[in-house]
Amino acid sequence: MYGAVIHAPGDVRYEHREDPRLQQPTDAIIRLTASCVCGSDLWDYRGINPVTQPTPMGHEYVGIVEQVGAAVHNVKVGDFVVGSFFASDNTCEICQAGYQSRCMHLEFVGAGGAQSELLRVPLADGTLVATPGMPDPDLVPSLLAASDVLGTGWFGAVAAEVGPGKTVAVVGDGAVGLLAVLAAEQLGAKRIIAMSRHASRQNLAREFGATDIVEERGDAGVARIKELTGGLGAHSVIEAVGTQESMLQAIRSTRPGGHVGFVGVAHGVELPGEELFYAEVHLMGGPAPVRRFLPDLIERIWRREIDPGKVFDLTLPLSQAAEAYRAMDERRAIKVLLTPDGP
Amino acid sequence: MYGAVIHAPGDVRYEHREDPRLQQPTDAIIRLTASCVCGSDLWDYRGINPVTQPTPMGHEYVGIVEQVGAAVHNVKVGDFVVGSFFASDNTCEICQAGYQSRCMHLEFVGAGGAQSELLRVPLADGTLVATPGMPDPDLVPSLLAASDVLGTGWFGAVAAEVGPGKTVAVVGDGAVGLLAVLAAEQLGAKRIIAMSRHASRQNLAREFGATDIVEERGDAGVARIKELTGGLGAHSVIEAVGTQESMLQAIRSTRPGGHVGFVGVAHGVELPGEELFYAEVHLMGGPAPVRRFLPDLIERIWRREIDPGKVFDLTLPLSQAAEAYRAMDERRAIKVLLTPDGP
Numbered sequence: 043m044y045g046a047v048i049h050a051p052g053d054v055r056y057e058h059r060e061d062p063r064l065q066q067p068t069d070a071i072i073r074l075t076a077s078c079v080c081g082s083d084l085w086d087y088r089g090i091n092p093v094t095q096p097t098p099m100g101h102e103y104v105g106i107v108e109q110v111g112a113a114v115h116n117v118k119v120g121d122f123v124v125g126s127f128f129a130s131d132n133t134c135e136i137c138q139a140g141y142q143s144r145c146m147h148l149e150f151v152g153a154g155g156a157q158s159e160l161l162r163v164p165l166a167d168g169t170l171v172a173t174p175g176m177p178d179p180d181l182v183p184s185l186l187a188a189s190d191v192l193g194t195g196w197f198g199a200v201a202a203e204v205g206p207g208k209t210v211a212v213v214g215d216g217a218v219g220l221l222a223v224l225a226a227e228q229l230g231a232k233r234i235i236a237m238s239r240h241a242s243r244q245n246l247a248r249e250f251g252a253t254d255i256v257e258e259r260g261d262a263g264v265a266r267i268k269e270l271t272g273g274l275g276a277h278s279v280i281e282a283v284g285t286q287e288s289m290l291q292a293i294r295s296t297r298p299g300g301h302v303g304f305v306g307v308a309h310g311v312e313l314p315g316e317e318l319f320y321a322e323v324h325l326m327g328g329p330a331p332v333r334r335f336l337p338d339l340i341e342r343i344w345r346r347e348i349d350p351g352k353v354f355d356l357t358l359p360l361s362q363a364a365e366a367y368r369a370m371d372e373r374r375a376i377k378v379l380l381t382p383d384g385p
Numbered sequence: 386m387y388g389a390v391i392h393a394p395g396d397v398r399y400e401h402r403e404d405p406r407l408q409q410p411t412d413a414i415i416r417l418t419a420s421c422v423c424g425s426d427l428w429d430y431r432g433i434n435p436v437t438q439p440t441p442m443g444h445e446y447v448g449i450v451e452q453v454g455a456a457v458h459n460v461k462v463g464d465f466v467v468g469s470f471f472a473s474d475n476t477c478e479i480c481q482a483g484y485q486s487r488c489m490h491l492e493f494v495g496a497g498g499a500q501s502e503l504l505r506v507p508l509a510d511g512t513l514v515a516t517p518g519m520p521d522p523d524l525v526p527s528l529l530a531a532s533d534v535l536g537t538g539w540f541g542a543v544a545a546e547v548g549p550g551k552t553v554a555v556v557g558d559g560a561v562g563l564l565a566v567l568a569a570e571q572l573g574a575k576r577i578i579a580m581s582r583h584a585s586r587q588n589l590a591r592e593f594g595a596t597d598i599v600e601e602r603g604d605a606g607v608a609r610i611k612e613l614t615g616g617l618g619a620h621s622v623i624e625a626v627g628t629q630e631s632m633l634q635a636i637r638s639t640r641p642g643g644h645v646g647f648v649g650v651a652h653g654v655e656l657p658g659e660e661l662f663y664a665e666v667h668l669m670g671g672p673a674p675v676r677r678f679l680p681d682l683i684e685r686i687w688r689r690e691i692d693p694g695k696v697f698d699l700t701l702p703l704s705q706a707a708e709a710y711r712a713m714d715e716r717r718a719i720k721v722l723l724t725p726d727g728p
Contacts (some may be wrong), residue, residue, distance in 0.1 A: 135617060136641050144641030144665050146616075273489075274478060289658065298479050298487030298671075308658035315632060315654020319647070322487050322671035328641075328662050 044383070045158025046099045046363035051089030056361045059098060062154055062162035067113035070166035072105040072123060076186045077156045077380045078354065079366050081216045082307050087367050090309060098155020099363075100380075101127035102190040104182060105161070107170075114166045121172040124185050124340060125163055126193065126332035127152050132168030142168075142333035157363055159382050171336040174344055181343060183351025183379055187221065188339040191377065192350040193332030194305050195221030195282065196339065199229055201303030201326040202278035206230035211256075211267050213292045214282030214306060215243040217353040217377040220250055222280040222305075224350055227251025228342070231278070235270060237263055237291075243376065246352060260287055267295040275300060281327070282306050289313065296323040303327055354379040387726070388501025389442045389706035394432030399704045402441060405497055405505035410456035413509035415448040415466060419529045420499045420723045421697065422709050424559045425650050430710050433652060441498020442706075443723075444470035445533040447525060448504070450513075457509045464515040467528050467683060468506055469536065469675035470495050475511030485511075485676035500706055502725050514679040517687055524686060526694025526722055530564065531682040534720065535693040536675030537648050538564030538625065539682065542572055544646030544669040545621035549573035554599075554610050556635045557625030557649060558586040560696040560720040563593055565623040565648075567693055570594025571685070574621070578613060580606055580634075586719065589695060603630055610638040618643060624670070625649050632656065639666040646670055697722040 045059045062071055077100050085091040086099070107121045117123055130137050130145035137145045149164040163169055177185060184192075195218045204210050210226040212219050215238035226234045227250060235254040236247035244255050256266045268275055275297035281288055284306030292302050293313075304327030318325070342348045356375040358366050359382070366378035388402045405414055420443050428434040429442070450464045460466055473480050473488035480488050492507040506512055520528060527535075538561045547553050553569040555562050558581035569577045570593060578597040579590035587598050599609045611618055618640035624631055627649030635645050636656075647670030661668070685691045699718040701709050702725070709721035 135615075139642045141642035141665060272478075284658075284662075286658075299482045299484035304662070308662040311658020311661075313656040313658060313661065315627075315629070315651035315656060318654075318656065318668075319627075319651040319671050322484060323669075325661075325668040326666075328665035 043159040044360065045155050046360065047096050047155070048086055048093055048099050049096050050093055051087060054087065054099065054364045054367045056363050059155070059158060062160050064109060064111050065162065066164060067111035068165050068167065069111045070107055070114055070117060070163045070170060071109040072103070072161050072163060073108045074103055074105040074156065074159060074161055074382060076104055076182050078102050078186060079370050079378045079380070080190060081218065083367070084371055085307070085309065087371055098158065100155050100157030101150070101152025102186060103156040103161055104186045104189060108160070110166060116167040117170045117172050122176055123170040123172050124188050124336060125151060125170045126336070127190055128329065129164040129169040130333055131165050132333060137168065140334045141331050143329040143331040157360065157380055169333065171340060173340055183354045184343045184349055185340065186379065187350040187353060188336060188343060190332060191217040191353060192221045192339055193335050194218045194330040196225040196335050197330035197332070198222045198280040198282060198303040198305040198327070199225035201301070202280050203301040203324070204229045204231050204278045207232050208277040209233040209235070209271055210278045210280065211235040211237065211276040211295050212280045212282065213237050213288050215240060215247065216282060218305060219280070219282035220246050220353055220376070221350050222282055223247050223252050224250040224348060228348060235267060235276065249352065260291060263291055264294040271297070277301070278303070280305070284308050284311070286311050293318070293321055293323060296321070298322045300324070301326070305330055353377045357381065359383045386502040387703065388498050389703065390439050390498070391429055391436055391442050392439050393436055394430060397430065397442065397707045397710045399706050402498070402501060405503050407452060407454045408505065409507060410454035411508050411510065412454045413450055413457055413460060413506045413513060414452040415446070415504050415506060416451045417446055417448040417499065417502060417504055417725060419447055419525050421445050421529060422713050422721045422723070423533060424561065426710070427714055428650070428652065430714055441501065443498050443500030444493070444495025445529060446499040446504055447529045447532060451503070453509060459510040460513045460515050465519055466513040466515050467532050467679060468494060468513045469679070470533055471672065472507040472512040473676055474508050475676060480511065483677045484674050486672040486674040500703065500723055512676065514683060516683055526697045527686045527692055528683065529722065530693040530696060531679060531686060533675060534560040534696060535564045535682055536678050537561045537673040539568040539678050540673035540675070541565045541623040541625060541646040541648040541670070542568035544644070545623050546644040547572045547574050547621045550575050551620040552576040552578070552614055553621045553623065554578040554580065554619040554638050555623045555625065556580050556631050558583060558590065559625060561648060562623070562625035563589050563696055563719070564693050565625055566590050566595050567593040567691060571691060578610060578619065589719070592695065603634060606634055607637040614640070620644070621646070623648070627651050627654070629654050636661070636664050636666060639664070641665045643667070644669070648673055696720045700724065702726045
């Protein structure tokens, strides 16, 4: 098969790779219908995470089950499935509490490289969720979004305890931030403030339910949020960037007793303890337990209540993976969907 | 009147001070029945917080209302009252949400120095809670504990979402840590692990409801908590120290999806963002909104269901305030109760 492999920062190649094989009786092999490039892939692409050897890329996927191990019972060959970037047994005490991203038997599905034609998914029973049937093609982007960015934005909103009547602010206008706006709207927020200075992203934020846009960043952004909330700050703030500035912006935009849900993968963040102490806000975040939300998200997509697939503003064949990375790196695209090249 | 004044690190004097007077129509003046020395007073005593001028000390108090301003309606002259170290209106949006320690009109009651004979309490209507009647003398220490250390330990337990069936660990064996054990027991925890290496404090922890004692600290302490919890960590961890080591010990002792309630006043703490991200625990803490809990705590004390006053293992007349500080600084006493010297 063929897939995307990163060789060095800025150097992603579409190349021949060995077909994945069942390694454990709990594995499944799926033929990918679509995959995509994640904001977190750019940490490697930009050399912020070290690239020490050629590494298959991609951890977001939807596809059709092609093979299952002998111990797999919840999905069968021919099912259309969605899974998370983390494989989880979904039965351990941590999974049962809803934290599948910290499953006691956690594996990183992305190790197999989902920007490819075939993917091995460990712990298939716990990880994969089958759709009610074969999806209409226009649903595929949304189902793919559920695999990570929608699930992550949704977790951010849940971690920030978004709910009816609340004022929510979202720091970050990437796909995750935009889908956190969508999640906040679905979870009943009264007012949703999106922080963005890009017209196309502002528009999508509004489409997803944002009621206000704040263009300022840092302290000026915090001041503007305070201004919009009677001096108090938002009830719920979702952080979807992962930098020191964005974390402090999120914490400082939250009212005392409010909640910060942080889902941007932290890079170089150090939280000052005294500020945190006197801020008196709730903090919860980390890698999203997407699996917790998948059944609900698939249902909402299937009923066409939400259209998270709109974050894909560029579709390319897998063979043009290099261009997909470039487009996202240069912020020409919010998120790029990749489809197999065909025979 | 007379009261305790700190002049420099290690130099606390019992000296004449001017009687406090009503400054606002919302003030009350109370005659103190008892006061005490707080672990946080030691930050000044030890020179960790700078002492730049002679400063009246003390912020924990119970007493009898002696005078009220014209706008005070909820307490009257002659009432026995308990209040928090923070004065709060108890009516603003933040107070109504239960975060009176971040009231929009917050004042620090301790500015008046509660280790004295009389104390001015601002925002008396929102701050003070009257007991059902004049307390029996043996209830006074417990009511005094409610003013801060019990309320703070209780908040730690609530912030850590302690509840029935849960395993709780408490980092810190000062009065707050010990009363967090009591709070955890009252809130229905199934298992309570107290981290302490002092026999007398271990005994009191057991009396308050601790089921296990862990003597190890730092990484060894974390390993022991993991060992006691099937490798997972505790559901709820209460941090009652405020140092880098204790914060990391608390975070690392918590299972994914679990809750850390931190109430030790943070000094020199920097939380590494990446560790926090992958720990995937809830963090909540800060100065306790004691006022939220006071009516409930007073009721439990009045019904003699709890005896938090046991944390006072030394009682001295106010004139011996200097010795009270020494005893706590040298850890000869867990907590010292101070009574007026009388005429």
